[in-house]
Amino acid sequence: MELCFQPGRILLPGEEIRVEQWACLACDQYTSQPDYWQEAAALAAGGPSALDIVLPEVYLDKVDTAARIETIHKNMVRCRETVLTRQVEGYLYLERTLPGGGVRQGLLGLVDLEQYDWRPGAACAVRPTEGTVPSRIAPRLAVRQGACLESPHVMMLADDDGCTLVEPVAAEKARLRPLYSGPLAMNGGSVAGWAVEDEALIARIGAAVQALGSQAVFDAKYPLAAGAPPLTLASGDGNHSLATAKAYWEQLKPTLNAGQRGCHPARFCLAEVCNLHSPAIQFEPIHRVVFGVQGLTLLAEFKAWCAAHGAAADDPDGEQCLTLVYGAWRRQVRVKNAPAALAVGTVEAFLADYLMLHPAAAVDYIHGEEAVAELSGGGNTGILLPDFEKRDLFRGVVLGGVLPRKTFSMGHAQDKRYYLECRAIV
Incomplete structure (x- = not known):
């Protein structure tokens, strides 16, 4: 069976573009505080910014939402051609230094949407942690339809008490290719990222994902559910964004032949995986x-x-x-x-x-x-x-x-994932 979390082609802005200029906070934050997004837009003015290719949800269902989405889609084409000039073939390891001082380690890769389902009762390898509201998918789907890029704020969690997935990559950081490093605007702390392209290290990540999703490991962790389909990853943040990616894929899938369905970029969603047991992962109500x-x-x-x-x-x-x-x-x-x-x-x-x-x-x-x-x-x-x-x-x-x-949030609003990396979905 294919891995539910795989390597892929990850796009980045050119080295001349500063992290602080390009990156912006997840769009589902400060939904009742438009002042935050007005200040963010003022800071991003005059230079390429990830804010140009996302729709802050404070603006969903407004009179001009359709016009905003049209502009976003045009900005995506422009960024794909002139801004996103670097790429990684594999995974991306990143360290996010939070405003409170903790360092959250993550691994960026592709979640296979064929192994994810948000509907109640679905026992897939990748599952939501909280209820999904179908009505919240439709306005987000309007942004994804017609988009040529995605930039992720989805964060997945692995119940990896043995520290087998992310932490071994962190131990190899010194020999990885540095990609970016810098402060994040609007009190977001800072972030640094490295390319994970070595075939042996990629294979090691794959083996760890496979082991975490094995029946034996699942049954040992959850004896009351022994024999049930194993759970490998659970969404920590961006639950409705992941559900939207799934909805888009299900729309597209009937138009493709069997070969295309196996490798089409929209079958996957770029997401960051963190270890639930990391001290830097803190839950807030x-x-x-x-x-x-x-x-x-x-x-x-x-x-x-x-x-x-x-x-x-x-x-x-x-x-x-x-x-x-x-x-x-x-x-x-x-x-x-x-x-x-x-x-x-x-x-x-x-x-x-x-x-x-x-x-x-x-x-x-x-x-x-x-x-x-x-x-x-x-x-x-x-x-x-x-x-x-x-x-x-x-x-x-x-x-x-x-x-x-x-039910919960992984830290405060400013701790959420910032849009930085991208991926083509067409």
Whole structure:
């Protein structure tokens, strides 16, 4: 069977283009803070930038979205011809120094979309960690259709407690070809990358991927699921972007013959793989802001909803804890006999019902308590969620399927992947 994570042709801007000038943050961040993206655009003005070839999701579903997408597609053609003048045939090893000082090691390569499925119950080698919302795929698919390039913010995780995949490549860093190094704009820390083109090292990576996805290793790690189809990689960030790449491939596949289906570039999605057990991988809860409702009103609605579902909100013995924020007002709420296993699941179930009854309200998913505080008040209420333990991630996916949507984030917003490398998908 083919590897679910493979080497490929990775494109990079010319050496004369600085990392700080070219790279920009993942488009699914700061979706309720357009000021961030306006500042990013001002910094990118006057020179080639990855911001020219991506659509920040703060601009999705706006009046001018179609015009923006058309411009992006034209920019991709221009960048492919004049900016992306270097390439790597293999993998790319990178080190991201985060604003907090940690160094996150990653391996960039191709995820085989034939071995990935986001639909509930699908037991593929590559799986999502949280629920995928089909309605969120359509507007992103409009960007990918007609695009000649992709630049990834997808980050995959490997449950590699033996450090067999990424760390051995890091140990060979001194003999790898340096590709880029420099600071990242907008408080993103810094990043450096090296080409992994040696055939022996590529083969070693392949063997590690194959071993991590073997039945024997899977059964030893997850004895309660022994005999089930093994899980090799799970999405950590960019879940809906990966689902969009899959949707595009499924659209294209019927137009191709059998030979083309085996090697067409759209069959794959460029993604970074990290080791779940790395100390630099830190999970942060993703909070909620409910627009159009005051704190006390939302609290009353939540209490009533819990009671209707056999739960008790505001119980001092409650096993689940969350905090409502409205300006300077904060209220911790404990839920006993909660209807979901995790607090995030309880909140998601409540919000789904609440939004059906209050269509004028809206919800956004926010990284960081400070950002929640800034958006709360003035008719909007924040919901702070508790921490999520990363050691439970793969076990939860294997035994219980996907987690509730937007359960966790790998670090703060500025820690997310920056667009830097590219790949042709036509």
